[in-house]
Amino acid sequence: xxxxxxxxxxxxxxxxxxxxxxxxxxxxxxxxxxxxxxxxxxxxxxxxxxxxxxxxxxxxxxxxxxxxxxxxxxxxxxxxxxxxxxxxxxxxxxxxxxxxxxxxxxxxxxxxxxxxxxxxxxxxxxxxxxxxxxxxxxxxxxxxxxxxxxxxxxxxxxxxxxxxxxxxxxxxxxxxxxxxxxxxxxxxxxxxxxxxxxxxxxxxxxxxxxxxxxxxxxxxxxxxxxxxxxxxxxxxxxxxxxxxxxxxxxxxxxxxxxxxxxxxxxxxxxxxxxxxxxxxxxxxxxxxxxxxxxxxxxxxxxxxxxxxxxxxxxxxxxxxxxxxxxxxxxxxxxxxxxxxxxxxxx
Amino acid sequence: xxxxxxxxxxxxxxxxxxxxxxxxxxxxxxxxxxxxxxxxxxxxxxxxxxxxxxxxxxxxxxxxxxxxxxxxxxxxxxxxxxxxxxxxxxxxxxxxxxxxxxxxxxxxxxxxxxxxxxxxxxxxxxxxxxxxxxxxxxxxxxxxxxxxxxxxxxxxxxxxxxxxxxxxxxxxxxxxxxxxxxxxxxxxxxxxxxxxxxxxxxxxxxxxxxxxxxxxxxxxxxxxxxxxxxxxxxxxxxxxxxxxxxxxxxxxxxxxxxxxxxxxxxxxxxxxxxxxxxxxxxxxxxxxxxxxxxxxxxxxxxxxxxxxxxxxxxxxxxxxx
Ligand code: HEM
Ligand code: FES
Numbered sequence: 001x002x003x004x005x006x007x008x009x010x011x012x013x014x015x016x017x018x019x020x021x022x023x024x025x026x027x028x029x030x031x032x033x034x035x036x037x038x039x040x041x042x043x044x045x046x047x048x049x050x051x052x053x054x055x056x057x058x059x060x061x062x063x064x065x066x067x068x069x070x071x072x073x074x075x076x077x078x079x080x081x082x083x084x085x086x087x088x089x090x091x092x093x094x095x096x097x098x099x100x101x102x103x104x105x106x107x108x109x110x111x112x113x114x115x116x117x118x119x120x121x122x123x124x125x126x127x128x129x130x131x132x133x134x135x136x137x138x139x140x141x142x143x144x145x146x147x148x149x150x151x152x153x154x155x156x157x158x159x160x161x162x163x164x165x166x167x168x169x170x171x172x173x174x175x176x177x178x179x180x181x182x183x184x185x186x187x188x189x190x191x192x193x194x195x196x197x198x199x200x201x202x203x204x205x206x207x208x209x210x211x212x213x214x215x216x217x218x219x220x221x222x223x224x225x226x227x228x229x230x231x232x233x234x235x236x237x238x239x240x241x242x243x244x245x246x247x248x249x250x251x252x253x254x255x256x257x258x259x260x261x262x263x264x265x266x267x268x269x270x271x272x273x274x275x276x277x278x279x280x281x282x283x284x285x286x287x288x289x290x291x292x293x294x295x296x297x298x299x300x301x302x303x304x305x306x307x308x309x310x311x312x313x314x315x316x317x318x319x320x321x322x323x324x325x326x327x328x329x330x331x332x333x334x335x336x337x338x339x340x341x342x343x344x345x346x
Numbered sequence: 347x348x349x350x351x352x353x354x355x356x357x358x359x360x361x362x363x364x365x366x367x368x369x370x371x372x373x374x375x376x377x378x379x380x381x382x383x384x385x386x387x388x389x390x391x392x393x394x395x396x397x398x399x400x401x402x403x404x405x406x407x408x409x410x411x412x413x414x415x416x417x418x419x420x421x422x423x424x425x426x427x428x429x430x431x432x433x434x435x436x437x438x439x440x441x442x443x444x445x446x447x448x449x450x451x452x453x454x455x456x457x458x459x460x461x462x463x464x465x466x467x468x469x470x471x472x473x474x475x476x477x478x479x480x481x482x483x484x485x486x487x488x489x490x491x492x493x494x495x496x497x498x499x500x501x502x503x504x505x506x507x508x509x510x511x512x513x514x515x516x517x518x519x520x521x522x523x524x525x526x527x528x529x530x531x532x533x534x535x536x537x538x539x540x541x542x543x544x545x546x547x548x549x550x551x552x553x554x555x556x557x558x559x560x561x562x563x564x565x566x567x568x569x570x571x572x573x574x575x576x577x578x579x580x581x582x583x584x585x586x587x588x589x590x591x592x593x594x595x596x597x598x599x600x601x602x603x604x605x606x607x608x609x610x611x612x613x614x615x616x617x618x619x620x621x622x623x624x625x626x627x628x629x630x631x632x633x634x635x636x637x638x639x640x641x642x643x644x645x646x647x648x649x650x651x652x653x654x655x656x657x658x659x660x661x662x663x664x665x666x667x
Pocket of ligand 2: 506575611612613614616617618620621622623637639650653654655
């Protein structure tokens with residue numbers, strides 16, 4: 001596979017950037033020129049070759065650097081990874097799902113050999129080789145969820161399903177858009193969504209929950225979410241807010257193109273077979289405004305989306321104060337011509 | 347309720363007469379691959395083509411959930427039922443090709459429980475067989491109380507007793523043996539969860555006894571099969587495109603519209619996103635609303651339908667599509 005994993009950082013000197021190929025495959029999340037919350041869910045079936053939907057778990061040029069960043073966050077704050085005791089089985093389910101999918105879809109990089117419960121796993125990009133006994137925690141260096149999510153891009157939460165609700169009872173959360181696993185652990189679907197504006201009134205969460213409780217094994221689903229991040233910082237956590245929050249006051253018309261990033265989450269939903277839990281991988285993709293502007297359709301559309309976004313949403317997503325600078329910058333790319341339907345670049 | 351679970355093409359590997367009323371059927375994948383693992387309490391929906399009538403019946407998976415070589419179900423012959431069990435008793439033979447769904451669990455263990463107390467009646471034993479296998483492997487604490495008419499109909503009773511000894515209690519109606527439920531419930535440690543599967547009357551009895559003993563609702567679980575999605579064929583007229591088509595038993599209305607070459611919006615295909623909402627221009631019959639999108643008032647008005655999950659029974663349906 002002709003992909004080199006980049007050596008780059010997501011903090012301090014921020015050397016992260018997207019190659020031209022990564023820009024072209026970026027999951028631009030707006031199918032039309034405006035945005036409002038909706039129950040935007042669809043079956044997670046393989047998409048266009050080369051797109052981020054092609055594989056069950058997309059592995060891209062940022063893989064190795066993102067895993068290194070995760071290890072640093074965990075070293076500083078181990079509570080970013082937690083699993084209540086009854087969720088260990090769900091952790092094994094997740095490990096099996098990811099190992100099977102990666103070994104099948106990226107055979108050059110990953111391999112899994114199963115001999116009964118004796119498993120042999122190889123992760124070439126991270127230079128990991130492990131023989132272990134499936135369902136026996138003592139044969140892994142850490143719990144199964146932690147083990148596999150230290151090797152998989154994106155955050156993960158595992159929901160127990162009981163009493164007609166979903167409960168966030170485990171997770172690995174180091175690349176989040178300003179929410180905290182330590183705070184949300186043990187909450188149900190309505191509780192952890194409480195801070196979201198407008199969506200409750202629109203019945204979005206009652207419908208979404210019914211849909212999710214009905215997600216069945218073998219038929220995963222997906223949706224997009226998005227926000228804005230200054231500098232390519234993966235760990236925009238409440239825990240570290242004092243470190244990154246003040247950067248919001250440093251955005252200028254001169255640096256907005258370089259520093260402002262559209263942050264897109266490809267969220268997927270999988271029913272786990274042994275535990276009946278629901279896995280929720282949240283894969284984060286970052287693209288700086290300058291990179292995005294190389295695709296004329298996206299720049300035109302993003303200008304219209306941000307310009308017309310209700311203030312409640314801009315405030316919740318944390319860019320209300322910078323919205324004028326962003327809109328002014330994006331306006332230079334918008335000549336008023338129509339955009340083609342759908343989110344693919346022209 | 348959703349667009350339907352993914353399907354598994356299987357072959358019948360074994361048919362075993364367990365007793366006068368119950369037969370066990372074992373399925374393996376036609377391609378020889380492993381079955382998905384499942385969680386104790388899960389069922390599979392077995393598709394049957396019963397001489398032109400399509401039947402979709404859910405049966406609990408009774409094997410060890412960790413055994414992915416095949417799935418076993420136990421079917422009690424129901425001479426008065428809708429016919430699915432009679433079909434499985436009379437027509438299914440080893441070597442036959444069938445289609446079943448991926449496992450779906452509506453009777454899951456609460457893995458936080460300190461102890462699992464299980465009450466089974468008759469064929470209601472089947473989900474517990476899988477749950478017990480799962481708990482035994484995980485080192486979970488359980489106790490089973492299993493009532494049948496007589497020893498001859500006490501399917502799997504001997505195997506359970508042999509393997510789990512004092513954790514299994516058998517009761518035979520013909521011998522006048524009864525589960526002394528109030529005393530049983532009163533003696534449970536804090537953090538016990540109660541599970542019941544059996545005839546409707548038994549479920550009602552266990553739930554109400556637990557209720558009056560002050561058990562929290564969330565600690566009392568019973569198996570509740572969803573009604574199988576109505577699969578009768580029906581006709582629909584698409585006014586805007588001037589077409590009349592038949593929605594087959596195996597199709598959703600949305601699939602039939604797409605198959606007719608008419609572009610229809612959709613996203614989730616599971617009745618939640620609202621994308622496929624369609625105006626009803628004429629309806630002489632009953633719309634079977636299976637979605638989570640329309641409000642109760644909209645459903646009652648009969649002026650909207652969600653074609654990805656909803657169906658129709660009656661004389662004629664005209665849509666603005
Ligand atoms: C198990 C599945 C899910 C989990 C674990 C989850 C978790 C979260 C969390 C932790 C937040 C941040 C809330 C905060 O401000 O603290 C959030 C935001 C949100 N969620 Fe979910 N969610 C799930 C599924 C869904 C689904 C299915 C939908 C809609 C169809 C949805 C819609 C939203 C929306 C609209 C926001 C606000 C996002 C923004 O504007 O940036 N979520 N979710
Ligand atoms: S396609 Fe989502 S409700 Fe029908």
